[in-house]
Amino acid sequence: MTTREGQDVMTGSAPETSGQASPTALDPTDGTASPAGLDLAALTGFFDARVPGRRGPLRATLLHGGRSNLTYRVWDDASRWVVRRPPLGGLTPSAHDMSREYRVVAALGGTDVPVPRAVALCEDVRVIGAPFSVVSLVEGAVIRTREDLDAYSDAQVVRAAFGLVTALARLHAVEYPQVGLADFGRPAGYLGRQVGRWWDQWSRVATRELADIAALHALLAERLPPESGAAIVHGDARIDNAILDPDDLGTVRALVDWEMATLGDPLADLALAVVYHDPAFEPVLGGSAASASDRMPSTDVLIETYAAASGRDVVNFDFYLALGYFKSAVIAEGIHSRYIRGKTVGDGFETVEAAVPDLAAAGLRALR
Numbered sequence: 001m002t003t004r005e006g007q008d009v010m011t012g013s014a015p016e017t018s019g020q021a022s023p024t025a026l027d028p029t030d031g032t033a034s035p036a037g038l039d040l041a042a043l044t045g046f047f048d049a050r051v052p053g054r055r056g057p058l059r060a061t062l063l064h065g066g067r068s069n070l071t072y073r074v075w076d077d078a079s080r081w082v083v084r085r086p087p088l089g090g091l092t093p094s095a096h097d098m099s100r101e102y103r104v105v106a107a108l109g110g111t112d113v114p115v116p117r118a119v120a121l122c123e124d125v126r127v128i129g130a131p132f133s134v135v136s137l138v139e140g141a142v143i144r145t146r147e148d149l150d151a152y153s154d155a156q157v158v159r160a161a162f163g164l165v166t167a168l169a170r171l172h173a174v175e176y177p178q179v180g181l182a183d184f185g186r187p188a189g190y191l192g193r194q195v196g197r198w199w200d201q202w203s204r205v206a207t208r209e210l211a212d213i214a215a216l217h218a219l220l221a222e223r224l225p226p227e228s229g230a231a232i233v234h235g236d237a238r239i240d241n242a243i244l245d246p247d248d249l250g251t252v253r254a255l256v257d258w259e260m261a262t263l264g265d266p267l268a269d270l271a272l273a274v275v276y277h278d279p280a281f282e283p284v285l286g287g288s289a290a291s292a293s294d295r296m297p298s299t300d301v302l303i304e305t306y307a308a309a310s311g312r313d314v315v316n317f318d319f320y321l322a323l324g325y326f327k328s329a330v331i332a333e334g335i336h337s338r339y340i341r342g343k344t345v346g347d348g349f350e351t352v353e354a355a356v357p358d359l360a361a362a363g364l365r366a367l368r
Helices: 040-050 098-110 154-173 190-205 211-222 266-275 279-285 299-310 317-340 352-367
Strands: 059-064 070-075 080-085 118-122 132-136 231-233 242-245 248-255 262-264
Touching (some): 098 118, 154 231, 190 211, 211 352, 231 266, 266 299, 266 317, 279 317
Antiparallel strands (some): 059 070, 242 248
């Protein structure tokens, strides 16, 4: 996905949790061959210099690719890590900033926000052809599809949704200057910059003209409300960007995919999480998205849960919701643009194009 204002980062060497909800590699290999976008020989040299204690050869498989940063599961004979790098085709100077993603994960390591352990950052593009980060692998359940939900009761599914919203409230409660993130963003004027920045992003990625996108942008610019506050915002809070305790889905072991994190308005973060529950967003994830299942709690219940967990007043939410639809439509167009240029890795991208007009129309409905 794209600009920071607009995965998985996943500790330890314990065996990976078995079952359909566990992280699953896209590569059907034994990991000895270099997957797309990751040179294992070059990565081994970096590990020898920066990640001591390697035992045996490094192996890797692609976990997720193309919609977001490329994410790899990397292991040797004793330990397991996650390596993240930008996608093969990026369109904006601020997109896929690995140092920012790594910095926020490292800063949150001493808080009650569940994150992986930060291991190493490489900003030298000469190593594998792009900057990349290394974090520890967190074991647990990752729920991506409606089929993944079939293994769980309705009560467990609701607990999973509540767990994510509660983790988001914890994130928004962090005193960001105290964890070294006072300069991580500019919260004052965040909403106005979001509207302008995502419109600029549209001009960079658009593959067609859409009148609803222009109309939505104009209405958002016209109806900017006062900001509700300032917090660290995740920027992409979906159920599949959380690693859950398989025995209690309400416990989030790690929030992942921090590439769009910044300082901003926490209600914008909540609104985007709500947008992900709309079936209109489902094609962006290749269809059958767990977040859009009708077994998930309603929008009103999610908002009430967040308000209770955070103690915040959820006001002017029609604007925040419309902004979330606007942002998600531009993100989807960016994914589609990479797909038609042959810059995606993996399957399921052919459905993304159709989501863009539906998301823009939903944004207009939220405001009108």
